[in-house]
Structure formats: C-alpha cells, structure tokens
Amino acid sequence: MAKRESPEVNAGSMADIAFLLLIFFLVTTTIGVDQGINRLLPRYEVDPPAPPINERNIMRVLVNKDNQLLVNEQLMNIKELRQAAINFLDNNGEGTCSYCKGKGDSQSSDNPDKAVISLMNDGQTTYETYIAVQNELVAAYYFLRDREAMRRYGRTYREMEYVYNDPASKAVEGLVDDLKPKVEKIQNMYPMRLSEAEPKKNY
Amino acid sequence: MSKFKKKKSGSLPAISTASLPDIVFMLLFFFMTATTMKDSDLKIENRLPKADQTAKLHKKQYVMYIYAGRPKANYISGLGSSDRIQLNDKISSVNDIKNFVLTERASRNSEDEKYLTTSLKIDKEVKMGLVQDIKTELRKVDQLKVNYTTAQGNPVGE
Numbered sequence: 001m002a003k004r005e006s007p008e009v010n011a012g013s014m015a016d017i018a019f020l021l022l023i024f025f026l027v028t029t030t031i032g033v034d035q036g037i038n039r040l041l042p043r044y045e046v047d048p049p050a051p052p053i054n055e056r057n058i059m060r061v062l063v064n065k066d067n068q069l070l071v072n073e074q075l076m077n078i079k080e081l082r083q084a085a086i087n088f089l090d091n092n093g094e095g096t097c098s099y100c101k102g103k104g105d106s107q108s109s110d111n112p113d114k115a116v117i118s119l120m121n122d123g124q125t126t127y128e129t130y131i132a133v134q135n136e137l138v139a140a141y142y143f144l145r146d147r148e149a150m151r152r153y154g155r156t157y158r159e160m161e162y163v164y165n166d167p168a169s170k171a172v173e174g175l176v177d178d179l180k181p182k183v184e185k186i187q188n189m190y191p192m193r194l195s196e197a198e199p200k201k202n203y
Numbered sequence: 204m205s206k207f208k209k210k211k212s213g214s215l216p217a218i219s220t221a222s223l224p225d226i227v228f229m230l231l232f233f234f235m236t237a238t239t240m241k242d243s244d245l246k247i248e249n250r251l252p253k254a255d256q257t258a259k260l261h262k263k264q265y266v267m268y269i270y271a272g273r274p275k276a277n278y279i280s281g282l283g284s285s286d287r288i289q290l291n292d293k294i295s296s297v298n299d300i301k302n303f304v305l306t307e308r309a310s311r312n313s314e315d316e317k318y319l320t321t322s323l324k325i326d327k328e329v330k331m332g333l334v335q336d337i338k339t340e341l342r343k344v345d346q347l348k349v350n351y352t353t354a355q356g357n358p359v360g361e
Contacts, residue, residue: 011221014223014224015223015224017224018228019227021231022227022230022234025231025238026234029234029235029238034260034322034352035259035260035352035353036257036258036322036323036350036351036352037254037257037258037353038258038320038348038350039349039351040347040348040349041338041341041342041347042347043345044342044343044345078359122331123330123332123335124331126327126328126329126330127252127326127327127328127330127331127334128252128327128328128358130331130334131254131358132253132254132358134254134351135254135256135353135358138256139255139256142256161258167318168261168262198335
C-alpha cells in the first residue's frame with residue numbers, strides 16, 4: 001500500500017481569527033497618553049511657619065475666580081507670565097550669581113536661590129487656568145535649568161532628570177550614580193521654590 | 204488537455220494569501236504592546252487641560268489614578284451635577300482618598316513604593332477648591348509625588 005499523504009490543513013481562516021483578535025484589542029485598549037506636569041507637594045503641616053523672606057524676593061501670582069492674573073499687584077496676560085518669571089528668577093540683584101544673565105534690577109530678586117514664586121488661587125478658579133499658570137512657571141524654571149545644563153554638560157536638564165528618575169535606569173550600572181551629582185547641581189542652582197497658598201474657601 | 208491549457212494562458216495565477224495571517228498577527232502584537240487596557244469605566248467627564256512642559260509618566264506599576272470632574276449626562280440623575288471624585292470604579296468623597304492611597308501602597312512591593320506617583324486626571328472645568336482638597340488629603344498621607352496629567356498642547360496659544 002502506498003503511503004497516504006496527510007491532508008493539508010486549511011489556513012485560510014487563520015487571518016479571520018487574527019483579525020478578530022486584533023479588533024478586540026483595538027476596542028478594549030487605549031494608547032497610553034499619560035504625561036503631565038510633575039510636582040512635589042510640600043509635607044502637611046497644621047500651622048506652617050512663615051519664613052522670613054525679603055519682599056523683593058517674592059513674586060506673587062494671584063488668580064481670581066474669573067481666571068484673571070495679578071502679578072505683584074499688576075494685571076497681567078498669561079502669555080507674559082513666563083518671561084516675567086524668567087526675568088524675576090534670573091535677576092541677580094545681589095550680583096552673587098555667576099551663571100545668571102539677568103538685569104540686576106535692585107527691585108527684583110537677589111539670587112535664584114532666594115527667589116520664591118508664590119501662587120495663590122481662588123476656590124472658584126478653573127483647573128484649566130491653574131494648569132496654564134503652573135505650566136508657564138514650570139517652563140520658566142526649566143528654561144533656566146536647561147540653559148545651565150546645556151552650558152555645563154551639553155545636554156538638557158529635562159532629559160537628564162527623566163533618565164535619573166526612571167526606575168528602569170537602575171538596571172544600568174553607574175548610570176544613576178553618574179547623573180545624581182549633575183542633576184542635583186542644576187537643581188541647587190535654580191531651586192524650584194514655587195509655593196502655593198491655600199485658597200480662600202468659597203465654593 | 205486543451206481545456207486546461209486554455210485556462211492557464213488566459214487568467215493570472217491566484218495571489219497567495221498565506222502570509223496574510225502573519226501580517227495581521229504582526230499588527231496584533233504591535234497593538235498589544237503599544238496600548239494599555241482600559242481599567243476603569245469613567246462616570247465623570249474627563250477632558251484634560253493642555254500643557255506643554257510635561258514629562259512622561261513611568262510604568263503603570265508606579266502610578267495610581269485619581270479622577271475628578273462633573274458626572275456624565277447619564278449619571279447626573281444619580282450623582283448630581285457638581286464636581287465629583289472617582290477612585291478606580293467608584294465615585295468617592297474626599298475622605299476616601301486616604302484609604303485609597305494606603306490600599307494602593309499595600310498592593311505594591313516596598314521597592315516600588317517610593318516611585319509611586321499619583322496621577323491627577325482632572326477635568327478642566329473643575330474648580331480649584333476641590334483640587335486643593337484632594338492635594339491636602341494626599342499631603343496628609345505623605346503621598347507627595349503628583350503628576351497633573353494633561354493633554355499635549357499649548358495652554359496659552361490660540
């Protein structure tokens with residue numbers, strides 16, 4: 001008797017099955033778009049003591065319930081906020097900051113180390129405005145940090161910080177240890193002193 | 204014989220579809236790796252505000268989510284129309300956040316705990332009063348790393 005050949009399995013429906021799976025995954029999943037502004041909240045204290053800060057070292061940003069901005073008692077458009085914050089932080093009024101490029105205005109901040117931006121919003125301010133303000137202020141800090149990191153290490157601070165904070169970086173020998181002093185150095189040069197006052201409760 | 208010959212000379216050979224499953228599987232695997240599962244059904248509106256000074260969130264195992272917004276149209280009768288907080292699948296109050304954070308922390312191993320970030324997915328119409336309450340609760344349980352999760356875009360443009 002001749003050897004019987006096994007019949008070929010029909011794979012025509014394989015594509016249908018795979019399409020079915022594909023469509024199932026397309027429907028039940030979302031492409032990860034998770035990104036946002038990272039911030040570190042201050043520790044909770046019942047009665048936070050007010051540190052003695054010279055008035056010219058504070059930039060007061062107020063947002064009212066109609067989402068209007070008041071910066072140091074002056075009405076400001078949000079488009080101008082970033083530059084105003086950069087000018088304030090980089091001012092170097094004392095002349096002690098060797099890496100600053102500010103004007104050295106005696107009415108503005110002494111040193112980026114002392115400069116504080118104080119943000120206060122109303123309970124009725126919308127979250128959208130709050131994020132826009134945060135975004136501009138964070139942009140100001142990152143602009144200055146990136147500028148300094150580029151000058152010193154030839155790469156942006158933003159990129160170094162991401163690698164430094166990524167849990168996956170632990171796997172690479174010496175990577176985190178190498179970045180740590182650099183990241184901390186830049187952080188100390190332009191410390192992010194962005195304080196948020198409790199809003200008045202009227203909601 | 205002549206019948207077969209005629210056919211062969213007249214029509215094109217059939218295109219083989221044997222590699223079609225391979226192509227589709229490739230697509231399938233791409234989507235499986237590039238996307239994440241929807242884990243909770245949102246009962247609230249969640250249109251994120253725009254920002255461009257953003258950083259990417261790290262892996263999902265280090266993130267917990269807090270949603271806030273106005274209830275969706277079909278839930279308004281049950282939940283009212285004022286801004287609410289949603290933790291996982293449940294509509295919750297501000298007081299539940301403390302427990303939520305502790306549960307989330309306990310469900311992860313201690314090595315991952317210090318990387319744990321709270322992703323705040325808050326609708327752009329929400330009033331700051333509620334956001335401030337959420338933040339105060341987070342501070343009370345020492346969950347200080349937050350990420351204001353946003354959509355990509357320029358907030359002051361247009």
